[in-house]
Amino acid sequence: MVDVIPAALTYYWRMKMPETARYTALIARNAKQAATNMAIVLNVEMEAEPEKVERLAMEPSSSYGLFSEEFLRRHGLHLLGVTSTWFFxxxxxxxxxxxxxxxxxxxxxxxxxxxxxxxxxxxxVARAQTIIALCGTIPGYWFTVAFIDYIGRFVIQLMGFFMMTLFMLGLAIPYNTY
Structure with a gap:
């Protein structure tokens, strides 16, 4: 039950944060509130432009649904690649x-x-898992944090999958079933 505390605090703090201007303007279609939220976040004065928001919200590029053919045409291969990678x-x-x-x-x-x-x-078993985490997982996370903006997300993900493959081969090669 103690695990509820971080979730509740996160929920509380998220409800205190202003909604992103993009969501407020394009989805909620409230240009005045979007300008107010941006002024709070950026600490500058901003004016609402409801005509521009309406024009952007009505553009055909943003008016397709999640289960539409347009979504499948634009993002289908990416979605298939990501879901199959995570499945495997x-x-x-x-x-x-x-x-x-x-x-x-x-x-x-x-x-x-x-x-x-x-x-x-x-x-x-817990000691072996801890050694694996200390030698592989934790350094990999910190490497990613330090270099993600320099190397790029795609290359870092490929490196992560490659390293996981090496480590799993390191377990599989000496594995003896008989």
Missing amino acids: ICIAFYSQSLFQKSIFTNVGWIPSSKTMSALQETYM
Whole structure:
């Protein structure tokens, strides 16, 4: 139940923030409120331009729906690429998480479960997971934070998938099923 506290605080702070000017102007079609929100955020005086907002909101480029042919034509390949990539990464990542105990045992990182108690086994698996996080995940996150604007999101994502492939091969090559 303690986990509710950060979510509740985030919700509270989000409700205190002004809505983005783009949403307020183009979706809610309230140019005056959009100008007010921008003035608050940028700390400058701004004037509402309702005619311009109406013209932009009525442009055909922004008037297609999520399940329309126009959306599919414009974003279908991107959507397919992203969803299939995450589908395959979820299969690899979560299945590896489900079978970590046997993977770690077969690779030789932890002893067989027959030789230790359930508490010892839990500790050994958690220790192996912590080592993986400390050596791979955390440095990868900080690398991304430091270099995402220089290298670019696409290249960083490719690098992440490549590194995950290497690490999973590092687990798969010594894996012995018999």
